Amino acid sequence: MNPDIQLRHEVFAQLNWDPAVCSCDVDVRVADGVVTLHGQLASEDLKSAVERAVRRAEGVTLIVNRLTTAECANND
Helix, strand or coil: CCHHHHHHHHHHHHHHHCCCCCCCCCEEEEECCEEEEEEEECCHHHHHHHHHHHHCCCCCCEEEEEEEEHHHHHCC
């Protein structure tokens, strides 16, 4: 299996395992071990929890967190 596809599966496994983030709608893209996260979440705390879950996935070399929060959108 392609290592990036395998890592993407591992990232989703970590997100689904963590009860704090399992219901989040996060788009995950992986290229050469770099995980890029896209989507809008309800809070900064949830954004941090998603990143912590992704860090648990073996093989992640870098996380590019492009998640936004409703809190940020409300401040515009």
